[in-house]
Amino acid sequence: MERRELLKAGLSLPLLGGLGTLGAAAAATAKGFDADTVAALARQLAARAYQPPDTSLPETLQVGYDQYRDIRFDPAQALWRGDGLPFQLQFFHRGFLFPNRVDVSLVENGAATALAYSPQLFDFKNMPAPEGGDLGFAGFRIHTPLNRPDYYDELCAFLGASYFRAVAKGLGYGLSARGLALGSGDPGPEEFPLFKRFWIERPAAGASHIVVHALLDSPSAAAAFRFAITPGVETVFDVRMRLYPRVTLSRAGIAPLTSMFEFDAGDRVGVDDYRPAVHDSDGLAMLNGRDEQLWRPLRNPAGVQISGFEDRNPRGFGLMQRKRSYTDYADTEARYQNRPSLWVEPRGDWGAGAVTLVEIPTADEYHDNIVAFWRPAAPLAAGREYRFDYRLHWCRDHSWQPELAVVAMTRIGAAPQPGTRLVVMELAGGRLAKLPPTAKVDADVWASNGRIANPVIYANPETGGWRLSFEFTPAGERDVELHARAQDARGPLSETWLYRWTP
Incomplete structure (x- = not known):
């Protein structure tokens, strides 16, 4: 694991592999547990004053990156090793960026039993084992035979605040999800809620899924x-979420996603890097409540940029990684072409609100600078319960409306005329891909300000898709909304490309 991976998201330190049996005993008598247990605890928490988490650690654990990286869970003690179950658990030690104590319990037959921390579960390499009793854990990860039947791959990890991330078959770690975002992109400090307790249900032999419960506090x-x-x-x-505000939340972020975008072909001004692109995600995809499929390429802006896409009962949104070739990145270490996309599919009535995109300037690839989430239109009142159910799809790609072409690439560069930019996008798939090159296809291009000239669209024999391009002259405007799509007499042929132009 390279430094950039740990500093960027704080998840998934490497292990040597292998299986084992967790050697921890029950820390307390088993307690009853049912579908309402965690919600009842959350209601009780919200009715009381907030208590900060326990961050006290022995001096030996007040370490930097290199020392923390050497603290490894002993894979020979993985929970459920040798039990013939399809899932196993391994744990993270507290320290470095992760001082908060997280308590973990196992649920079986309607009873929850706490797992006791022991330094014997970890290899501290050249460090002395910490003293101080029951230190608890920083988080955990789940392993399963994902890519081949004889090896338990790391599937997902919960570590740091309310962050978690996962992989799908053939993919590696990339962007993260969070339990709740509070103040992302707003003036003033952001509040980072914490997962403080977890309950993990023991899966049945041959189970296709595993259930994790979490208690969040802030x-x-x-x-x-x-x-x-x-x-x-x-x-x-x-995901089933039950939210209990202590105070009125006027700018809460539901189902937040966090990613990194440094540069690509549409955003290379001032970039001096041998690689064609560096990002975990290249665009925000949306399928709104009116069945409009939208694509917003990500940017690394000069200043914090917040975009809201108003909607009612959205069908989905996500941060996607569409470029999937090694040559798109030419990075043998990071392998950005194997980073997952993450699509949020709301379930039930989410009412009115906005898919919100926050883009923050970054000078490197080590820090996440992109956040996307759903922001309810009405404030969430203190003392009430709010329910948000949704499905997260960690995937290579995702199909929403197969009849529409998608924007596979956006390129922006100088046009021959001074002060004018040339915008070029590649369209792939859908009904458009089945049309002959001679078909009458129109480029529907619009700008809120400035001038659009020479919009054209034509079949691209090199890609098998179509290319749409136009010239844009800002004419002194600083914030311009651009819109483009392919269409014919029957209607849209592609999703709608949206872009905010800023100098």
Whole structure:
């Protein structure tokens, strides 16, 4: 694991592989557990004053990156090793960026039993084992035979605040999800809610999924989560969230996604890098409540940029990684072409609100600078319960409206005329791909300000798709919304490309 991976998301330190049996005994007598247990605890938390988490650690654990990286869970003690189950658990030690104590319990036959921490579960390499009793854990990860039947791959990890991330078959780690976003992109400090307790249900032999419950807490809210996690070519998290605000939440972010975008062919001004692109995600995809399929390429802006796409009962949104060739990145280490896309599929009535995109300037690839989430239009009142159910799809790609072509690539560069930019996008798939090159296809291009000239669209024999291009002159405008799509007499042929032009 390279430094950039740990510093960027704080998830998934490497292990040597292998299987084992967790040697931890029950820390307390088993307690009853049912579908309402965590929600009841969250309601109780929200009714009381917030208590900060326990961050006290022995001096030996107040370490930097290199030392923390050397603290490895002993894979020979993985929970459920040798039990013939399709899932196994391994744990993260507290320290470095992860001082918060997280308690973990196992649920079986309607009873929850706490797992006791022991330094004997970890290899500290050249460090002395910490003293101080029951230190608890920083988080955990789940392993399963994802890519081949004889090896338990790391499937997902919960570590740091309310962050978690997962992989699908053939993919590696990339962007993260969070339990709740509070103040992302807003003036002033952001509040980072924490998962403080987890309950993990023991899976049955041959089970296709594993269930994780989590209790979230923060100064402004508490919440209960249930994750039903199903691995595969598309790894699916079925999420049930019960939110209990302590104070009125006017700008909460539901189902938040966090990613990194440094540069690509549409955003290379000032970039001096041998690689063609560097990002975990290249665009925000949306399928709104009016069945409009939208694509917003990501940017690394000069200043914080917030975009809201108003909607009612959205059908989905996600941060996607569409470029899938090694030559798109030419990075033998990061392998950005294997980073997953993450699609959020709301379930039930989410009402009015906006898919919100926050783009933050970054000078490197080590720090996440992209956040996307659903922001309800009405404030969430203190003392009430709010329910948000959704499905997360960790995947290579995702199909929403197969009849529409998607924007496979956006390129922006200088046009021959001074002060004018040339915008070129490649369209792939859908009904458009089946049309002959001589078909009458129109380029529907629009700008809120500035001038559009020479919009054209034509079949591209090199890609098998179509190319849409136009010239854009800002004419002194600083914030311009651009819109483009392919269409014919029957209607749209492609999803709608949206872009905010800023100098």
